[in-house]
Amino acid sequence: MSNVPDDLKYASSHEWVRVSGETSTVGITDHAQEELTDVVFVELPEVGRVVEAGEAVAVVESVKTASDIYSPVAGEIVEVNTRVSEDPSLVNSSPYEDGWFYRVRSAGAPDTSGLMDAAAYREQIGS
Amino acid sequence: MLKRTALYDSHIDAGARIVEFGGWEMPVQYSGIRPEHLEVRSGVGVFDISHMGQLMVSGPESAAFLNRALTNDIAKLSPGLGQYTLLCHDQNSGGTIDDLYVFCLNPSEYLLILNASRFDDDRKFLEGLLASYPGRADVTLNNLSSSNSALALQGPGSPAIADALFGAVIDSGAPSGIPRNHIAALQAGGSVFGDGTILLSRTGYTGEDGFEIMAPHSVIQRIWSELTDRHNVLPIGLGARDTLRLEAGYPLYGHELDEKTSPIEAGVKWAVAMDKGDFSGRESIRACMDNPDRRMLIGLEMVDKAPPPRQGYALFSSADADEPSGVVTSGTLSPSLGKGIALGFVPKSDAAVGRNWWVEIRGRKFKAVQCRRSFLSKAG
Known part of the structure; x- marks a missing residue:
């Protein structure tokens, strides 16, 4: 049974977003890390890059496969979690806290209208 | 319609994640590829390999026929x-139909273990x-896969487990006494395993010591239960099977070998006996050997921090080369070494141990x- 915190927004491609003013923190869900199993490599975007919602911005790799991470919100990348590229296992052990990927800043409040709440995401993953 | 092995329900019970492989629904992992991999390197694990084809070739002309067919x-x-061998086309530079293991059970019975995806x-x-072999009346091909399953017991701890498992059914010495590449037939009659012949070979595909076990479905089911329940042997999926064989440098059909690839290119020339007389593929294999422009399978280790190399990534001879020189056929982050490793093809004339190649990953x-x-291998 995957953990799906109530205070986050979710993309159908299994990213989560934690909105704080104009800044959104992005990572992948507990369900996603369970599906991937042991994460062995994380490739993060460059700080300063401007990204569209739905754009492939990062890559997470398990022993077996490489998967794209799509930005759930648009804006400028203002911070990346270098700890997770040094220790990719944080994605498995702490997907919603230490295992976050990057922060993106939007002009005004980010548009989260295309994202799901926790209840809808739980339904999607059958959790 | 995908096929299921006789152990399918056991895999589900053990929490396996199931994938399609070679026409079968197979466990890709149970607890995780990394822990399963490391357990086989340091302890012991058991794999369901019932998807692999078992073909019995019998009759007085079997050996002569197989020597015309296999390399x-x-x-x-x-x-x-037993020995590793290949089945090759006469065309396409001796392209490979399959790579396999053949065991001599007696002078008129040979057991072939073939890849699932290639068995038909x-x-x-x-x-x-x-059909065109003169001695065909004295050779019979018999598909044992419909009645037999198979499993692999692998890892440095496997001889002790095999001895504990089969000690009671063997009167001719313990399994740990079976030499490398040898096979023994055990009669299970009257034992906890039920009736039937158990074939036990000291072989494997992990680079570790171990055994492969071929027996009727019900016998394999009981052996699996004994191993996983009573001896606490960890079940290992196809994911770790792939990373284990890759670390050992073994080719996998569909990656390093295919119908356009000669055994010479894939680095298994040692399993091609050019001096034994004619066999399928001999002339085209000879042509490949004489071709100075042929490809060669090499090993690669990533030097700096890098994403894991993967099948299909292009290989370049320098950091600023525009055109690729070769391609990765298998790659992963090695669980044992903690760095990216790969097998790939490059022009033989450019290959040299110690030189650098560049792997293109997402444009870099x-x-x-x-x-x-x-x-x-530690020996350089």
């Missing part, structure tokens, strides 16, 4: 001994060869060093 020399096999093509090709080139294909 290695059957005459080197005394009863109880293998049988068709062998039947075609047999990452430096790798060419090394021996057996990534774990």
Whole structure:
């Protein structure tokens, strides 16, 4: 049974977003890390890059496969979690806290209208 | 319609994640590829390999027929001994139909262990060869896979487990006494395993010591239960099977070998006996050997921090080369070494252990060093 915190927004491609003013923190869900199993490599975007919602911005790799991470919100990348590229296992052990990927800043409040709440995401993953 | 092995329900009970492989629904992992991999390197694990084809070739002309079909020399096999060998086309530079293991059970019985995805093509090709073979009346091909399952017990702890498992059914010595590449037949009659012959070989595909076990479905089901329940042996999925064989530098059909690739290119020339007389593919294999522009399979280790190399990534001879020189055929982050490793093809004339190649990953080139294909061997 995957953990799906109530205070986050979710993309159908299994990213989560934690909105704080104009800044959104992005990572992948507990369900996603369970599906991937042991994460062995994380490739993060460059700080300063401007990204569209739905754009492939990062890559997470398990022993077996490489998967794209799509930005759930648009804006400028203002911070990346270098700890997770040094220790990719944080994605498995702490997907919603230490295992976050990057922060993106939007002009005004980010548009989260295309994202799901926790209840809808739980339904999607059958959790 | 995908096929299921006799152990399918056991895999589900053990929490396996199931994938399609070679026409079968197979466990890709249970607890995780990394822990399963590391358990086989340091302890012992058990794999369901029932998807692999088991073909019995019997009759007084079997050895002579197989020596016309397969690349290695059957005459080197005394009863109880097995060898790695290949089945090749006469066209396409001796392109490979399959790579396999053949065991001599006795002078008129040979057991072939073939890849699941190739089993139908293998049988068709062998039947075609047999149809024009003068001694065909004295050779019978018998598909054992409909009645037999198979599993692999692998890891440094496997001899002790095999002895504990079969100690009571063997009167001719313990399994740990079976030499490498040899096979023994055990009669299970009256034992906890039920009735039937258990074939036990000291072989494997992990680079570790271990055994492969071929027996009727119900016997294999009981052996699996004994191993996983009573002896607490960890079940291992196809994911770790792939990373284990890659670290050992073993080719996998569909990656390093295919119908356009000669055994010479794939680095298994040692399993091709050019001096034994004619066999399927001999002339085109000879042409490949004489071709100075042929490809060669090399080992690669990533040098700096880099994403894991993967099948299909392009290989470049320098950091600023525009055109690729080769391609990765298998790659992963090695669980044992903690770095990216790969097998790939490059022009033989450019290959040299110790030189650098660059792997293109998502548009960027990452430096790798060419090394021996057996990534774990300590002897340089």
